[in-house]
Amino acid sequence: MSSTALVVGASSKIGEAVVNYLASKGFKLILHYNKGFKRIKRIIESGNVRKQLLATVRANLIKDSLTEFVNRVISYNDIDLAILLSAIYDETPIDMLSEERIKEVLELNLVSHVVLTILLGRVMRRRGKGLIVIFSDLVSLRTSNPYLGLKPSIPYIVSKAGLNALIRFIAKELAPIRIVGIAPGWIDLPTLNKKLKEMIKSTVPAGRPAKIEEIIQVLELVIRNEYINGTIIEVSGGI
Template identity: 35%
Template structure:
């Protein structure tokens, strides 16, 4: 199991669940957050009190190039694994998107994970091991109307996983992804009760996913149990848009 794991977007629903599973497994954590300072500090206290693990916090806005550089300049421990979990979406017509919104989404959802990975790869190569996980989306392969840019960027992230896995595998580094479907997080808070019911009816499993279910996949991909899995994006959607 990796010692120091960097989790971006750790204060969110999926990020906090992933962090909690890793802390319980004894990992030392670098938890990145942007606006969720209170949640991040609560996680830090919880993990230190309950598991006596090391927890570092880094605040940075990864939708800005300067924010990504800030995160990288704040890393003072050897990172054994990184989980790229920070993301944001935009619901609406592509023609209605402002240029600034587009630029920030591209930076957050795709450019930032690539920049962070490029920074961490040399030290992983020197150690002959490393683990990189990207949290993507079912829209990265299926595509979604009114979420065109988000779908495009998640598709790019999927291809990044597959391509980098081929490049990094000879150095003992694994690169994989997780593509969740609809999951019970704050991102779903904008849906009405009727819309959520209609969504549940569309999903073959009959319900939304739970953040803890995504966290268990991340834990599996970090463990030696998945030692021969590389360049794969695992879809976790209850049979929806597979």
């Protein structure tokens, strides 16, 4: 019997790669998106994805009820794997941060993930199995900014550091459900301009950003190895 995966934030570039990988492995798919309707529509046009798709679910994770979102998701099928990708990247300087922007970043990047992890984890625990993978960020594991050329804001860094604490502490609370984090560094995305690529080449020991498929390889390891739990795996290239 096929396992079912929920991908939260499926319309992102990494989300697309995750969805295609899961479809290729035979997972039935429930895909969440908010504003990326055109992107999610293009993703599900892939033959493998269309074949494996159970549902797409639109939700604003800041404004909408997450309890209602989870209830809707589990009405389609039991969830064996949940991958949480939704995030706002923010570089607002501290002297320009508004209360609204601070709350927006923390609500999406941290609060929604905490709520979804608890709600989905409790449902999974009743079934006695499940895996939740949370995408964090390398910056939250360092004491200084590892990204020369970028200046992530304090709310962004705090939100990702909060996810790391969530992952480490909630695994015991939700056992035997596994909670695992993946913290990428630089990823080779279309948003990387020539200047950033040159800077990465000179500052990252690997001499390049991670390929998306290398992130997927780590995800595959996490799914396959049932002893990995309550930890955050770096994909940093050595920075």
